[in-house]
Amino acid sequence: MNWLWNNRDLVLGLLAEHAWLSAIPVLVGFAVSLPLGWIASRSRIARGILLTVFNVLYTIPALALFLVLPGILGTRILDDLNVIVALTIYAMAMMLRGAVDAFGSVSGDVLMSATSQGYSALARFWTVQLPLAGPVLLANLRVVSVSTVSLLSVAALIGSGGLGYLFTDGYARAFVDEIVVGIVFIVLLALVFDAILVLAGRALLPWNRRAPLPRRLIDAKSGA
């Protein structure tokens, strides 16, 4: 692991880049999915349209989406924005289904009693529905976060983004250690993100000390 010590500046720089390039899509994806998920949980038509559109986008392999986006957004190919937008789309696709499940999991009786107690629609959303949907939202956000951190490494193929550089560089130099360092740091970063989310969940959802495991074991974009 001499290599790691000698190149600590490079690795730490890539780690920082990897961290913010994956944090933005997770946060933006989560923030946008909440209102969309809420709308989709109330209207069957909106649900059909939103889930279908994002399912189709989700199906497109990451490398392909990275390359098609510059043509649509008018960005340069090496622009980090392509990667951020692509990962945000995937994050939204995963989070949206989770948000629909989460809001749908709040019992109708609870919502009706809130209404009968005089809650306005907005107050009911913020103080009743969102807190009750919290645990399921958190479980889904954790899946999104881990998948995004690992998926970002593919961006190295288009010369962008974070620790994936260690894979292309390590391969070009036929140097196994560098690749192992890349894998280990990506997994560690995913674990750190997960720990932050769990701690945030404890602080924000104190009534739910154990977040439920994500129900959907099968779907998560871990490939490319």
Next chain:
Amino acid sequence: MRFFLDALAFIFDPASWAGAAGIGERLAQHLAITGLSVVLAAVIAVPLGLLIGHTGRGRAAVIGITGAARALPTFGVLTLFVLIGLNLGFGLSLPPVIVVLVVLAIPPLLAGSYAGVESVDRLTVDAARGQGMTEWQILTRVELPLALPLLAGGLRSATLQVVATATIAAYFAQGGLGRYLIEGLRTQDYTRAVIGALLVAALALVLDGALAVVQRLVVPRGVSRGPERSTRSTRRPSRTHGAIRTPVTEG
């Protein structure tokens, strides 16, 4: 937009489909790599998943494996295996890539088959057992048919991940549609990269659509028709409903 038009013109030109480096050949390679990997993964994962679902042993392992697989960067693992393969004297051949694709496809298939069996109502299984079915008959005639939709869902996400990762495998001089992408990136020929991107995206969408249809077709007829109505169901709807979907505790 010019790139897109050029790329589309290339894709719809019949001449691009012919020859050893043509779209047809590379599509066939991509499908062969994907099919082989998914089949190998299914041979390993499905029996294991069914067994875990049937016995209820090893649930924690399945949840752990699927969670850990999510954090593992596939591109990194692919690079590592190809490089190790090179060091072992495999050259730039297919086996290391296939190994990674199989490993990648196992978690969703395992989770799908396990969750499928797990989702079968315990009362249904008990009824089958009460009718004198052996464990093997219960697994193959009751649990497996009822597990098929979720199992097909696992097959669907496994296939998608393998199709996507097989694209990246072209970085290591393998075949498949990813070649256009990687060649385009190396020579900074954006049109060529977009050709690859569009073809790969189209392949993923077509395969996903086809598997979505399969997923719908494998729902057993008795399930898709909904609960059977009995004459008493109007008076005691909860009983009928309970017998089919949720355990009834009061006997």
